[in-house]
Amino acid sequence: MNLSHTYLALxxxxxxxxxxxxxxxxxxLAYNAAFGNDLxxxxxxxxxxxxxxxxxxxxxxxxxxxxxxxYSGFQFGQYNPQLxxxxxxxxxxxxxxxxxxxxxxxxxAGPTPYSRGGDGRSALGPVIREYLMSEAMHSxxxxxxxxxxxxxxxxxxxxxRLQPGGILxxxxxxxxxxxxxxxxxxxxDEEALHALLDLAFTRHYPLVTAELRTPQNLLxxxxxxTAHLIAKWMSIGFIHGVMNTDNMSxxxxxxxxxxxxxxxxxxxxxxxxxxxxxxxxxxAQQPNIGLWNLARLAEALLPIWPGNESEKIAxxxxxxxxxxxxxxxxxxxxxxxxxGLRNDDTVFQTTIxxxxxxxxxxxxxxxxxxxxxxALSKGDVERLHLVQSALEEHEKLESFWHxxxxxxxxxxxxxxxxxxxxxNHQIEAAIKSAEQGDNQDTLRLITLYTSKxxxxxxxxxxxxxxxxxxxxxxxxxxx
Ligand code: AMP
Ligand code: MG
Numbered sequence: 001m002n003l004s005h006t007y008l009a010l011x012x013x014x015x016x017x018x019x020x021x022x023x024x025x026x027x028x029l030a031y032n033a034a035f036g037n038d039l040x041x042x043x044x045x046x047x048x049x050x051x052x053x054x055x056x057x058x059x060x061x062x063x064x065x066x067x068x069x070x071y072s073g074f075q076f077g078q079y080n081p082q083l084x085x086x087x088x089x090x091x092x093x094x095x096x097x098x099x100x101x102x103x104x105x106x107x108x109a110g111p112t113p114y115s116r117g118g119d120g121r122s123a124l125g126p127v128i129r130e131y132l133m134s135e136a137m138h139s140x141x142x143x144x145x146x147x148x149x150x151x152x153x154x155x156x157x158x159x160x161r162l163q164p165g166g167i168l169x170x171x172x173x174x175x176x177x178x179x180x181x182x183x184x185x186x187x188x189d190e191e192a193l194h195a196l197l198d199l200a201f202t203r204h205y206p207l208v209t210a211e212l213r214t215p216q217n218l219l220x221x222x223x224x225x226t227a228h229l230i231a232k233w234m235s236i237g238f239i240h241g242v243m244n245t246d247n248m249s250x251x252x253x254x255x256x257x258x259x260x261x262x263x264x265x266x267x268x269x270x271x272x273x274x275x276x277x278x279x280x281x282x283x284a285q286q287p288n289i290g291l292w293n294l295a296r297l298a299e300a301l302l303p304i305w306p307g308n309e310s311e312k313i314a315x316x317x318x319x320x321x322x323x324x325x326x327x328x329x330x331x332x333x334x335x336x337x338x339x340g341l342r343n344d345d346t347v348f349q350t351t352i353x354x355x356x357x358x359x360x361x362x363x364x365x366x367x368x369x370x371x372x373x374x375a376l377s378k379g380d381v382e383r384l385h386l387v388q389s390a391l392e393e394h395e396k397l398e399s400f401w402h403x404x405x406x407x408x409x410x411x412x413x414x415x416x417x418x419x420x421x422x423x424n425h426q427i428e429a430a431i432k433s434a435e436q437g438d439n440q441d442t443l444r445l446i447t448l449y450t451s452k453x454x455x456x457x458x459x460x461x462x463x464x465x466x467x468x469x470x471x472x473x474x475x476x477x478x479x
Contacts (some may be wrong), residue, residue: 001041001054003092003104005065010195014184015067020057020089021110021120023165025154028052029124029439030131030446032148039094039102039148039171046149055169056151057089057109066091068112072186073179073246074296076280081186083179083246084114087122090175101203103175104148107168121157125431127166128442129475130257132430134170136422136449137254142232143225144254145172150442164435172253173203178222178297179246185300193304196250204251215301218250219319223294225252227323230290231330234283235338236418237263237366241273241475243281243289245296259475262421264465266359266366272424274474287331291323338370340377340411351406358400362393365465369397370417376401377408387419390464419463422449425470 007015033043045051053059068085075083089109093101107130108122131147138144153165176196184192201213205221229252233240240247241259249255259273268284276282281289298316305312328348335352336343359369368391375383376398388394422445430441447454448462466472 001091001094001104003065004095004101005092006101006199007067007069007090007092008065010199011189011192013070013187013189014180014192014195015069015090016084016113017066018068018089018112019061019064019066020106022058023056023153023155023167025152026052026056026058026167027152027154029128029150029152029166029434030442032135032146032446035146035148035171038096040096041094052151055106055149056153056167057106064089064091066106068114069175069180070114070183071177071179071246072182073177073244074182074293075244075246076276076278079182080246081183082114082116084183085112086115086118087112087120088175094171101173102171103173105170105172105175107170108153108165109167119157121153121155121165122167123157123159123163124152124166124434125163126258127151127168128431128434129427130168130170132422132427132442132445132449133257133260134254135446136420137238139450140236140418140421142236142238142254143229143252145170145175145249172249172255173251174199175255176200176203176250177246177255178248178250178293178300179244180250181297181300182245185303188303190304193301197301197304200250215305216315216319219294219298219301219316220322222250222252222297223319223323224326226290226294227287227327228252228330229254230287231327231334233286234331235334236421237266237283239263239270239272239281239283240286241271241276241281243286243293245293248290248293248297261424261472261475263366264423265363266356266369268356268360272473272475287324287327290327291320294323295320336410337412337415338417339373339406340408341406342410351404354404355400358397362396364393364397365391367418367421368463368465371419371463372397373401374417378411383419386458386460386463389460419458420448420455423466424472424475425466428470428472 036046066089070084072081073083087108089106091104093103095101111120127150131150134144134147147170149169151167155165156162157165180196201208247256261272263270269282271279271282332348333343336347341347368387372387372394375387430445433441
């Protein structure tokens with residue numbers, strides 16, 4: 001594979017070179033052929049033993065010019081000065097015909113200088129979870145890292161129990177995090193900050209011309225992108241789970257799928273992460289945390305921000321103040337469109353919030369409730385029957401909606417509420433059977449979540465929420 005290595009040309013304090021560590025018996029679990037084709041990869045090679053060995057880290061060590069990047073991060077509010085890719089390796093970037101760079105990263109390919117006592121490996125479960133989640137998010141139109149391949153390693157990893165190991169091959173324009181800037185800022189390293197700034201613009205905001213590539217403009221762009229991203233998460237009921245600054249993408253992508261999940265029975269305070277005991281990253285809190293994280297990014301940019309101390313702080317604060325209105329405007333527009341309502345400054349308070357409170361009160365499924373109201377309003381009988389077969393308490397929702405007699409004037413043709421989301425109980429069942437050696441359930445879910453044609457012929461089982469015995473209230477980091 002013909003890779004370029006931009007990160008290797010950055011100041012050397014930002015990374016350490018590190019080849020992957022070979023595994024016992026690499027085998028393909030899933031390959032994203034459509035995306036691979038977009039990247040110009042030869043599918044035959046990618047699926048061959050040579051391709052699998054390459055992505056598993058089993059090719060000759062000289063084949064790799066891979067690096068682990070350094071970063072810091074605020075983890076649950078506590079600053080950790082020395083994180084870095086502990087189980088991820090950047091192989092380099094593939095540059096497609098239009099000049100776009102796609103970094104190829106292996107997750108779970110062995111220890112790195114930043115592993116801090118961890119094994120640098122990943123269990124198969126989190127690999128499957130991230131593959132399914134990220135590709136479903138992409139299909140739902142949410143900015144995200146992508147999944148190219150999932151591999152079995154043939155080795156066992158030790159977690160709360162022994163588990164089969166896996167490797168995820170993922171891509172992004174860059175994997176730079178807010179924490180990458182924090183790492184450089186904490187060391188007063190202006191050279192490194194400038195290098196990260198340039199690369200962030202090149203990869204994520206390439207239309208910004210050279211003279212405008214300033215810290216101010218980066219903060220502006222990232223603030224806007226993050227506000228849009230979190231509004232989108234909220235509009236589909238997604239909970240990231242671990243919004244530490246080391247998991248926040250400088251390009252406003254959903255990054256590092258750990259204990260994340262979609263809401264089923266709606267709750268403002270829903271948390272899925274088993275380590276988030278205080279509910280810091282609960283659903284309703286995500287915009288506030290996004291802003292808090294942006295303030296940490298702003299601090300990290302100050303050493304290379306021109307002007308005196310009070311001027312630059314005032315400028316940074318003015319940019320941070322744009323987060324809330326940008327987020328709210330975007331969130332309101334997305335939710336109004338989900339219900340065919342006119343978008344104005346009041347729609348969230350007058351209609352959306354009461355609806356969400358109602359869903360919470362009666363434990364109604366977030367995704368199906370919106371799909372139901374859409375089918376009802378549009379008179380789409382076929383869809384209505386399908387949703388009703390999966391949403392037991394739909395009559396309650398119907399009465400609530402009729403009583404409100406909302407003025408629906410603005411159904412946008414391109415807006416439909418998703419029926420299919422990656423549901424925890426489905427993913428857990430697929431992981432269980434993959435752990436027993438069977439890939440079929442995982443492959444079926446990939447198709448269900450990503451194929452528009454598969455989504456034309458849905459059954460109630462594809463879209464329903466969990467039965468009581470299937471409810472999974474906590475997901476795990478899998479680290
Ligand atoms: P996360 O919670 O997945 O964002 O990870 C936080 C930090 O722990 C990052 O620096 C990871 O690279 C590191 N880490 C997570 N799992 C492992 C592992 N199995 N081995 C080494 N480092 C890890
Ligand atoms: Mg992480």
